[in-house]
Amino acid sequence: MKLYDYILSPSCYKVRLMAALAGIKLDLRAVDFHPGLEHRGPDLLSLNPAGSIPILEDGDLVLTESSAMLAYIASLSAPEWLGRASAMETAREQQWLAFSSRLTATLGGARLHEMLLRPGDIAALQAGGVASLRELEAGLVEQRLAGQAFLVTDRPTIADIACFPYVALAPDGGVSLDPYPAIRLWSRAIRSLKGFIEMPGIHRLHELKPEPHLEQDEA
Amino acid sequence: MRSDTTGFWTPVALSADLPAGTVIPARMAAGTIALWRSQTGHIAASADRCPHRGMSLSHGFVRGEVLSCIYHGWSYGRAGNCLRIPAHPGLTPPDAIRVVTHDVRDTGGIVWVASGIPAGDPPDLDGFTPLRSLTADADRAALALAAGAQADEDGRLVTNIAGQDLCLLLADQPEGRTLIHVLVRSGSDAAARIAASRSVERLRRMAESASHKGGVQ
Amino acid sequence: MTAQTTLQQAMPHQAPPHQAPPHQAMIDEWYPVGLVSQLDRSGRHTALMGEPIVVSGDDAGNPLVTGGNGRILPVKVRYGHVWSSLGTPTKDIFSIPEADQPGRRFVDVGVVRVRCSPLRAVENFLDIAHFPFVHTDVLGAEPHTEVQNYTAEIRADVDEVWATQVKFYQPQASKSASGGITTEYMYRVPAPTCSVLYKTCPPRPSEWDVITLFVQPLAEDLCDVWPWMALFDDETSMTDLIHFQQMIFLQDRSILENQIPRLLPLDPGMEIPTRADLTSIAYRRWLKRHDYTYGAQLVAR
Numbered sequence: 001m002k003l004y005d006y007i008l009s010p011s012c013y014k015v016r017l018m019a020a021l022a023g024i025k026l027d028l029r030a031v032d033f034h035p036g037l038e039h040r041g042p043d044l045l046s047l048n049p050a051g052s053i054p055i056l057e058d059g060d061l062v063l064t065e066s067s068a069m070l071a072y073i074a075s076l077s078a079p080e081w082l083g084r085a086s087a088m089e090t091a092r093e094q095q096w097l098a099f100s101s102r103l104t105a106t107l108g109g110a111r112l113h114e115m116l117l118r119p120g121d122i123a124a125l126q127a128g129g130v131a132s133l134r135e136l137e138a139g140l141v142e143q144r145l146a147g148q149a150f151l152v153t154d155r156p157t158i159a160d161i162a163c164f165p166y167v168a169l170a171p172d173g174g175v176s177l178d179p180y181p182a183i184r185l186w187s188r189a190i191r192s193l194k195g196f197i198e199m200p201g202i203h204r205l206h207e208l209k210p211e212p213h214l215e216q217d218e219a
Numbered sequence: 220m221r222s223d224t225t226g227f228w229t230p231v232a233l234s235a236d237l238p239a240g241t242v243i244p245a246r247m248a249a250g251t252i253a254l255w256r257s258q259t260g261h262i263a264a265s266a267d268r269c270p271h272r273g274m275s276l277s278h279g280f281v282r283g284e285v286l287s288c289i290y291h292g293w294s295y296g297r298a299g300n301c302l303r304i305p306a307h308p309g310l311t312p313p314d315a316i317r318v319v320t321h322d323v324r325d326t327g328g329i330v331w332v333a334s335g336i337p338a339g340d341p342p343d344l345d346g347f348t349p350l351r352s353l354t355a356d357a358d359r360a361a362l363a364l365a366a367g368a369q370a371d372e373d374g375r376l377v378t379n380i381a382g383q384d385l386c387l388l389l390a391d392q393p394e395g396r397t398l399i400h401v402l403v404r405s406g407s408d409a410a411a412r413i414a415a416s417r418s419v420e421r422l423r424r425m426a427e428s429a430s431h432k433g434g435v436q
Numbered sequence: 437m438t439a440q441t442t443l444q445q446a447m448p449h450q451a452p453p454h455q456a457p458p459h460q461a462m463i464d465e466w467y468p469v470g471l472v473s474q475l476d477r478s479g480r481h482t483a484l485m486g487e488p489i490v491v492s493g494d495d496a497g498n499p500l501v502t503g504g505n506g507r508i509l510p511v512k513v514r515y516g517h518v519w520s521s522l523g524t525p526t527k528d529i530f531s532i533p534e535a536d537q538p539g540r541r542f543v544d545v546g547v548v549r550v551r552c553s554p555l556r557a558v559e560n561f562l563d564i565a566h567f568p569f570v571h572t573d574v575l576g577a578e579p580h581t582e583v584q585n586y587t588a589e590i591r592a593d594v595d596e597v598w599a600t601q602v603k604f605y606q607p608q609a610s611k612s613a614s615g616g617i618t619t620e621y622m623y624r625v626p627a628p629t630c631s632v633l634y635k636t637c638p639p640r641p642s643e644w645d646v647i648t649l650f651v652q653p654l655a656e657d658l659c660d661v662w663p664w665m666a667l668f669d670d671e672t673s674m675t676d677l678i679h680f681q682q683m684i685f686l687q688d689r690s691i692l693e694n695q696i697p698r699l700l701p702l703d704p705g706m707e708i709p710t711r712a713d714l715t716s717i718a719y720r721r722w723l724k725r726h727d728y729t730y731g732a733q734l735v736a737r
Contacts, residue, residue, distance in 0.1 A: 007679040008686055030675040034682070035471060035546030038675070115549055115689070117660075138420055141351050145412045171690065174551070178244050179354035179398075181236035188241070200686030203289055204572045207240055207280040212579040214308075268696045270708050275694040290691055291565045292581060305581035306565040306712035316708055 001026055001073075004044065004055040006033040008116075010108060010165035011066045012054040013199040018070045018161050020197045022078035034116050067097045070158035083152035083159065092152045096139075096159035102132050103166040110173030111166075122174075129175045133183065136163065140182035149189055156190060164190050169201050226335025228342070230374070230388045230400050233349045234328045237262070242286055244277035246392045247332060252321060253277040254330065257284040263297040264321040264332045276318065329388065329400060342373045347386040347402035350412055353419065355397045357426035359389050362397055365426040380418040383411060387419070395430075399423070459485070459730040464523035465627055468650040468662045471544050472513055475499055483654045484522055485730060491518055515664050516544045517650060530596075530626035534646045534666050543674065545663035545681045552692040553731035554629045554653040555700035555723065557661055560688055561631050561649040562623050562715040564604045570687050573607050577616075580605035583712035590722050597625035597722050599715040610645065611672045611680040613638055625719055628728035629653055640668045647681070656731045657698040661685065699733035706733070 001019075003026045005012045019026045031053050032038040039053050048055045048064040056063040056072070063069050074081035083093035106128030112118035113125060139151065148154040151163065168187055170177055177183060190196065191205050198204055231245035231254060242255035244267060251267040253276035261284065267277050274290040281287070285294040285302055292305040293316075301316035322333035324341050328349040331341040355362060363369050363376065366387065370376040374389040386402040403415045463485065470480050475493025482489055488504045501509040501520040512519045514529050534540060550557055560566070565583050567576025588599040602621040609619045622634040622644070629651035634644035646666040651659050663681050672680075701707055702724050709717050723732060 007683050030673065030679050032675040032678060035474065035544065036675070036678075114551075115686075117547060117549055134420075137353070138416065141416050142413050145350075145409055145416065171693070178246070181232065181243075181352055184243065185236065185238070200683045201690055203278075203570070203687075203690070205280065206287070206289075206292075206569065206572070206578075207282045211282055214579045271710075272707055273695040273697065273701070274691060275696060278690075278694055289569055292569045292578075304710060305568070305578070306583040307710060308582050310710075 002029055002057040003027070004029050004031050004039075004047070004053050004057075006031050006039075006053055008200060009033065009053060010111075010169055010199070011052075011104065013165045014066045014161055015054050015056060015069045015073070016199075017165070017197055018073045018078075018081070018158065021161070021193060021195045022073050022076075022081065023195070024073055024077055067100065067158070067162050070097075070161055074158050081156065081158050081161075083157040085153070089152055089157075093157055093159045096151045097162050099132075099135070100159070100162035100166070102128070103136075103163060106132050107166045107170045107173055107175060110175060111169055112173075114173045126173065126175050129170060129173065133167065133170065133175070133177070133180055136167065137180045137182050140186050144182060144185075150186065156193065160186075160190060165199070165202075169199075172201055226333055226337040228324065228331040228333055228337050228340075228373075229390050230329045230341070231264075231332050231390065231398075232330045233352055233400060234325050234330055235349070236352065237330060240281045242277055242279055242281050244275070245330075245332065246390075246398065247334060248391050248393070249334065250393075251275075251277065252332060253279070253286065254323070254332070255281050255286045257281060257297070259284065261297060262323050262325050262330060264323040265295065265299055265318040266320075268318070269293055270316060270318060342375060344386065344402060346405050347384075348405040348407070350401045350403050350415055351419075352398060352400045353423060354392065355399055355423045355426055356395070357397060357423070357430040358395050359391065359397055361426040361430045362387070362389060362399070362422070364429060365422050380422070381414070383407075383415055383418065385415055385418065459727075460523070461727040462628055462653075462730040464521065464525050465629075466510075466512065466519045466521050466525055466529045467629065467652050468517040469501060469520045469652055470499075470518045471546070471662070472497075472499070472516055472518055473544060475518065482652070482660065484520065485653050486655055487522055489520065491520070515648070515650070516542055517662055517664065530630065530632075532632060532646065532648070532666070534644070537666070540646075540666045540668060541670075541674070541677070543665040543667065543677045543681070545665065545678050545685075548661050548663075548682070548685055548689065549654075550659055550661055550689050550692050551657065551698070552659065552695065553657055553699045554651040554659040555728075555731040556692055556695060556698070557651050557659055558625065558629055558631050558649060559700060559716050559719060560692055561633070562599070562625070562719060563713070564602060564621065565712045566688075566691070567604060567606070570691055571684060575606050575609065575684065576604065577607045585711065586714065588714035588718045590718055590725075594626075597623075597715065597718045599623040599718070602715075609636065610638065610667075610669070611676050612669050623715055625722065628723060628726070628730075629659075637668050639670075643668055645669075653730060659731075697733055699731055701733045702729070703733070703735050 005028045040051050056069045083089035109120050110125040113120040113122050150156045151159045237256050239256050239260050240258045245252050245254040252264050253267040254264050256262045267275050269288040271293050278289045279287050287294040294303040296302050299317045299320040301312040324331045327344040366378045368378040370389050376387040384404050388400040390398040401419045470491040479490040479492030490502050492500050499511050499518045501511045503509050509520045568578050568581050586602040591598050600622045606619045607616045619636045624632040631649045633647045637643045637645040648664045650662040
């Protein structure tokens, strides 16, 4: 399975993260998104006319939407990551997968503007980001009140992975996460999952491992 | 805002939002603090700035009974004293390296931080249980107007929305914002709690809308 | 709380002509303002120390930099970047002899904007003690946190800050490294917002890899960072080299945006250095000596 990837792209990271959690090895093909704008070049446009990354290739299958990639990876080797136990789970999963594109448009746009100098109306992007974060916070509060730690149910699903990266990286775009305690707990629960991997801007939770000590002969 | 005492308690977070082994930022009127709970459950509040290179300590991590800075791993105990400088494993940090700490209490499901030396204990919450915290881009007056009730000198505002008693604990934040801790009657069921959460979202929207129109002085 | 400057806010400000501008020493320095490879006629609209500038190229690829009132600013092309100055530079851009050495690959890493003082960005680049906590499992890992003694000095003959014999255990020192090694570093600060790092070169033990941080000061608390590299590495693709360095720098960015104050404190009472911070101590002393104080905080507030 080949992923056209950019280390700083939260959308690409969704796919790397899901693959790591599902135990699937990806063949990563680095795309010079910045500064080279390779995703807008003829080779990648012929693969994805939308000019976006990630792109996932598996045999004849070519996917250009990250939510579809998450569903594909989970269906192949981690079906427990799909919310399919009831009509309500299915619906909630679809709800948050669709919601995740609003995070990309707002928080993702603010991040590209503030970090990589891409054009955009920064005040509108940040205001949209705050509105999305408030909606997510309210949703997570209601889930907690129902005894569920994740967006769809009491276990993580692809909907959590679809929403997590742009939320965790909101401060890169000048949007603070300080006012959202439910998002903080949810984010921590995701970062504590076995097999979790980071991307630049999301630090390791050093507390998950006890403080390591040098062996005498190493010192 | 009270002015009569030498100190007062600010409600900064719900106890449930600060699990063991975590650190969070908390805004006081005077600035941000790093609020943390050790692995064994002891709570502490310090200045949100590592004296080494100025990094925010609320971005750090809690291992066991110490708070560490994410930048260089300098570690601090609950009393604010520096315990470890990883770049110099053999060095016992001098006592002069420390962060300012604040008195902190965890009662009634709320974490309270002292400004100055409060005369007594944090206020009693008489039969209310914390539900959630949220921040409004509106000041206390705008929230009072939207709620149809005034806050007392402890920032406690009791109102009734759609037949449900709500207690809001208000804490002033920088830039005209207000931190709202929402409490419901103890024993409320899940449906009532969700209804309360939505009521306060609505109240926040009203207060912010009024503030942004300049309708609240 | 430190006031935040946006680029839009930073641009309109100019030193009034009737008073001697502060920061004259830094005004007369060269700064990176764009990539040569990305010059075009429409131009890059950016800023230098609060003044709006436009960096463009003509059809022949010659760079042109204009200041806020349309005046033509000095321009040079060096190390893959266009350099300019608001003042009258008395010196040429510092030399990096390795940039002329055959066999090296030159990597334009691209710009990253950071909401911090340009001086804080450089100081972080000079620091190794953060590697285990910020670049975990790449440039450092617990329990290998100790910083061994090294030498840092202001070299009078060249008037540069140098740190030598810096050694650190690294799990993955570079894109081409396959396992943990103890890496040796030398650091050099030849200009107030630029640093050059010389680092163990695994494929060629007799040479040093060169990694630089060129910082364009937009405002005192806002900068564009242009990393650039001159490496011996025939294996790794150019894109992988770019991504490795972008990964490293983006791990630093969230630190730099959360230091308080945003400006670099030059008052010794404001922050507590240790022996591991000798390079930073020398850098701060050198800045103070030359009045390189744009982006610095002189007295505790």
